[in-house]
Amino acid sequence: MEIKSALVIFFSPTGATRKVVSSFVQGMNIDNIQIVNLNLSKERAKLKLTISSDILIIGLPVYGKRIPKFLYPFLTNIEGNNKPVVLITVYGNISPGWAMEELYVITRRRNLRAIALGKFIGEHSFSVSALPIAKGRPDQADLSEAKMFGKLTGEKLMAAQGIEDAELKLAKPLIVGNMITFLHAIFPQKSGNIFTKLPSINVNLCQMCGICVQSCPKQAIDRNDLSIRRDLCIRCFSCVKNCPSGAREIKFKKKIVVTWFLNKQGRFSKKPEYIL
Ligand SMILES: Cc1cc2nc3c(=O)[nH]c(=O)nc-3n(C[C@H](O)[C@H](O)[C@H](O)COP(=O)(O)O)c2cc1C
Ligand code: SF4
Ligand code: SF4
CATH class of the missing domain: 3.40.50.360 (Flavodoxin domain)
Structure with a gap:
């Protein structure tokens, strides 16, 4: 072919x-x-x-x-x-x-x-x-x-x-x-919401650059006050990872349980697999 x-x-x-x-x-x-x-x-x-x-x-x-x-x-x-x-x-x-x-x-x-x-x-x-x-x-x-x-x-x-x-x-x-x-x-897809809170913002660090607004795939961030719409946010954390001043943060719900779960499940490094 x-x-x-x-x-x-x-x-x-x-x-x-x-x-x-x-x-x-x-x-x-x-x-x-x-x-x-x-x-x-x-x-x-x-x-x-x-x-x-x-x-x-x-x-x-x-x-x-x-x-x-x-x-x-x-x-x-x-x-x-x-x-x-x-x-x-x-x-x-x-x-x-x-x-x-x-x-x-x-x-x-x-x-x-x-x-x-x-x-x-x-x-x-x-x-x-x-x-x-x-x-x-x-x-x-x-x-x-x-x-x-x-x-x-x-x-x-x-x-x-x-x-x-x-x-x-x-x-x-x-x-x-x-x-x-x-x-x-x-069934709804809620794993992000079960593990994490809405991304937080530290207004003292924020430079109002708007990068998080542009990088949000769901257009969940308000351009003016940078608040996040709970109904739209999929907890992808693009806004956190792309913020140049570290003003946004990921916060876990039930931190001890979530940390234990993620540590346990993700401990061993997995390898790519493919079939042709
Ligand atoms: C809401 C949500 C749920 C996730 N669920 C899983 C999962 O079930 N298993 C897993 O190994 N990783 C899970 N991940 C991690 C992503 O699959 C992983 O970080 C992936 O590399 C993200 O791809 P991207 O960098 O292209 O956005 C989840 C991530 C998010 C945001
Ligand atoms: S976590 Fe993802 S969906 Fe939620 S506000 Fe940030 S970029 Fe948008
Ligand atoms: S990317 Fe970071 S610094 Fe820029 S507006 Fe968003 S929170 Fe503020």
Whole structure:
């Protein structure tokens, strides 16, 4: 199969997914690349996106063991045109959950054919100096792995006779993914709110630069008084990590329990995994 063009779709409030996807694309070595950055609400508003590129690459972070729920309207309206798709999920060294299975099923329903799946690790959005979780991930080794994954995917497609030949036909992700998409439709995604409070602000440190307002993917921060709308905030902590003066802070709820849980689950460094 000849692959000359790619459409890359990603969501990455704190930048880990973007880095992994970018290394993957470098490894695939395709010149003609278009990007849809789902951090931007105007991009998410592009419903009924029809895929005309030779391949689609989707990169999403894991939120509460699933994909971010508010991306459903965008993802469930893609028209895949039977094109090959690469799925990449990035998680914070706690658990990849069932986000990959969920994405596998959603993209299948949109007439996309999964040819490669990769689970990578990124610094946890809740990571702070007192509680570092996967600090500095993806590191050089992760990014080399992502690049190799891209190279092998390119080689696989080159050798394939057609999409039937390249497609992964996976029974287990199909069963699990169908269950998760069903449950996801019923249950709210609240893990961020269970663990953390709304990002706080120290007015003495704030320079009113507005960077947090611009970096918020949900447009939850008021431009004038910098207050945050509780109903919109998804606790992605892009505003905290992008604040140049350290004026915003992540605060945990039930600190002892949350610290114990995150420490226990995230203690051992996990490794990227992929299948082709
Ligand atoms: C609300 C929320 C829920 C999360 N849930 C999980 C999880 O279930 N498992 C995990 O390992 N990491 C979890 N994470 C961490 C992110 O998956 C991880 O930090 C990822 O690298 C973020 O990607 P980004 O830097 O591209 O935004 C969660 C992060 C947020 C904000
Ligand atoms: S206000 Fe909430 S949604 Fe917006 S960047 Fe901060 S944590 Fe993310
Ligand atoms: S990014 Fe930081 S310094 Fe800039 S307006 Fe937001 S809180 Fe203030």
